[in-house]
Amino acid sequence: MPASSPLPSPMALNIAAPNPSMFKKRSSQTLAPLASAASYLSALSQADARARHSHGRTPTATPALSLSSSITSSSEDTVLNEGDPSSHAHGFDNFDGLALPVRPPTSEQVFTTLHTEFGHCANEAYRLTSQHTQGEAVPAHVEQDPPYYILLSTYISYLILICVGHVRDFVGKRLSPGSYTHLVPRNGYAPLNSDFDSFYTRRLKTRMDECFSQPVTGVAGRTIMLLDRISPDYNHTQILTGTRTRALNISSYNYLGFAQARGGCADAVEEVIRRYGVSTCGARLEGGSSDLHTVTEALVANFVGMEDAMISSMGFATNSALIPALVGKGCLVISDELNHASIRFGTRLSGANVRMFKHNDMGSLEALLREVISQGQPKTHRPWKKILVIVEGLYSMEGTLANIPVILELKKKYKFYLFVDEAHSIGALGPHGRGVADYFNIPPRSIDILMGTFTKSFGAAGGYIAGTKSLIDRVRLRGHLGPYAEAMTPPVLTQVLASMASIMGVSPPLPPLDGGEGVVTTSGTYVHPGPAPASSLPNWLTLPYALASGTEGRTRLRRLAFNSRYLHNGLIKLGFITYGHPSSPIVPLLLFNPGKMNMFHRMMKDRKTPIIVVVVAYPATPLVTSRVRFCVSAAHTKEDVDVVLRACDEVGDVLDLKHGIGRGERWTVEKIVERAAEVAGM
The missing domain is CATH 3.40.640.10 (Type I PLP-dependent aspartate aminotransferase-like (Major domain))
Incomplete structure (x- = not known):
């Protein structure tokens, strides 16, 4: 591409597409490691500058990375591809297929985090403060019941599973005793596993094992890399296919997004390994x-x-x-x-x-x-x-x-x-x-x-x-x-x-x-101790200015508060039954029927933008209140939550999940996305 050719803004590309996906196929070319952080920051700076020039506003997020769903190399987390030698002749680096000029940063927004691990979001409208309003009552835990036909079908589903399981056990012990040797006394030894106690695991959980214990690799940040697997014997064994899928991660307890392989915290961990040595890290200090x-x-x-x-x-x-x-x-x-x-x-x-x-x-x-x-x-x-x-x-x-x-x-x-x-x-x-x-x-x-x-x-x-x-x-x-x-x-x-x-x-x-214990003002407001005195940290521990000043920490807290309330209130406005406090980063969405657990997990993972979720069933929850549990993070952007809401809206219609009382009339997902700040403030 000539150096003088105008480059389309990545933000413009995202806006032009009706349903943009962060997760698209990447070429089989192995990505080279990033040459320097400066080239990455320069690329992001130019993208921000062009987006503001084109749209007259600050972009809400940086361009999403091109992510692969079938990667076997070890370079899946590489940020920039240095491209072929001809691109460098023009002073360009290849950023996800877009050639971006390498010039000094001019953008007001400079992101230093890896986009797959922590999403770039510059819009201050998508920030809230997590704080209880004084004088208001704390919302009580209210269990909403679905229509009777949902409860009836749920009980019938479990009844069928239990009856079929006992019939299979009765027939199997007589026609295929070799499959039950671990459940019956043998050679004078009592069985290690109880037939009755293991019934739920063998006959109910095994049928849904596809949505449990999904193997992953890498950092469980904003996105996560799944190891694809298949089962030729109805989930009794799982076989890895050798391919991988990058999915939007809405299932990890990474509330503030500190699960990062790069950044100030990761640098500090590398430094302590150099100082204390690898052997000390694995030593037993009883x-x-x-x-x-x-x-x-x-x-x-x-x-x-x-x-x-x-x-x-x-x-x-x-x-x-x-x-x-x-x-x-x-x-x-x-x-x-x-x-x-x-x-x-x-x-x-x-x-x-x-x-x-x-x-x-x-x-x-x-x-x-x-x-x-x-x-x-x-x-x-x-x-x-x-x-x-x-x-x-x-x-x-x-x-x-x-x-x-x-x-x-x-x-x-x-x-x-x-x-x-x-x-x-x-x-x-x-x-x-x-x-x-x-x-x-x-x-x-x-x-x-x-x-x-x-x-x-x-x-x-x-x-x-x-x-x-x-x-x-x-x-x-x-x-x-x-x-x-x-x-x-x-x-x-x-x-x-x-x-x-x-x-x-x-x-x-x-x-x-304050002596490290906080103070209470004359108005009765408690002031927490902080910031941490430099003398309380090891003298070799140095953090980047954004972290040491607490600026990034406060931003993460406010992003988490917005994402939590936005997803919680958005699901309610769509008509789902949800539990929990609006400020909670844990957002349970009720599924009830055990058959819907597997379907919800698979339909979310098989979308154009794969989404990995956690479904929870008995004994972690009551038998008839199976649920999917979304875990929101500060690493998610507003656009990530939009993707989750759109996916839930479509899957909810297919699986008949919208039985919530809600708050007034239901909204369409597009109305919720358009008025996100209002939804989060409800």
Whole structure:
């Protein structure tokens, strides 16, 4: 292409196409690695400048990459193809098939993230603040029932599956006993698997296994690379075909988009590997810790607004191994009926008595408190040694928020201890990303114990528990994780430090004015501690200005808030039955019938723009409330959510899923897309 030829704007190409797809076939040519970041930024800058010149406005997103659905090479994540030598003679680099001149950046919007991992979105209209409006009641969890014919067909479907499964077992044991050797006693040994206990797995789940445990490779960011597979024996075995499909990822807990292979956090992780060595990263540190552990625990305590914190290498174990250090025999644990399995397991190990209340029902909680306090311990009726109420900040299957303001009022009245599991809410809720306390503008220290994980918003692994120093000291001695579990590796710790500091921002090397515990103003507004003092981070850890200043962290929080409300309210306006709080990045869409689970998954994945979703069924949910669970990320652009809404609109019509009461009249998907800012603000 001559250097003087006018180049079509990538944004213009997207607008001209009636149904533009981010995911199109790429040529079989192996892409060369990016020569320099400068060429990438220059290409994006020129694209932005031309788009503004052509349309008279700032583009809402940068051009989407050309992504392959059948890639076997290792270069699927390459951003720019340097092209043939002739293109360089004219001073051009090949950007997804478009030749873009390499000149100094002139655009006001300079994106430094890989578009497949974190979407480029420059439109400030697509930003919201995640914050509870003071004085408003917290929405209660309302279960909407579909029409009776949907419930009836769902029960009949399960009845048919169960009956056919038992008939196949009865006939198969007699005609093909070799297929059941693992379920019957043999050679004097009892079977390892119970015939009855494994019935659901063998006869129900196996029929739907296509939509579970999808193998992937690479970074689970805005998009994800699927390993294609087939099953020649009705899902008993899966065979990889050797091809791959790049799909829009609406199924990962990557709330803030920190699951990136490139960027400031990734650079910090590479640096710690160079400093600590590869062998240290895989070493077992039983009952020990490194200097990074002390630094990370201090930053976590500062981030959540508590005196002290203890970190662990596994989020599930944080609950299951540390709750027994908090309560024991003679104590009472009051648990929400939909609490996570790790909480249930931990309370059983503790030996404490357990009572449950209806999910997020404050009336049920108060009635239970009155009963247990008045009756005391069973048989002896002595007072309980302590009462611990455990709730989740954000429930992963329902998308509901715990009613923390009302629970704190009950706490003052009935004098119990409060444990809040913020595995999904920390980093994802609140104007500062500090979880439900931040969202409701509540001082964190009014809550006794805060627990959370690093596997969601921070793109790392492990978990933490935070509280007073005396409490954490006891947990270090009495909890099983301290003396027995492996310590977190330096790369994981560095990812936590870098991502958390990016949310807080990093201040000059001066002590924080508030002593690291936050302040309450005269108007009663709580101000979270921050930014993180530079002295609280390793001196070798340097972040790019956008991360160190906290600018990018605030942008990610506001993008996540918009995407969450936009998808949630958009699905309701389309007529679907959804659960959860509008600010929740978890958006469950009810499917009910088990047959629709497989169909929904396949129809979304087989679209021109493949979309990978997670479907959830029994025992994670009640038997008749099977659902697809969308997980929104700050990495998604408004256009990505548009793609999901359009796909749901079409698939919902085919599978008869639009049975929601909604909010007033239903809207068409095009009306929702056109008035996205209004929909998100509903």
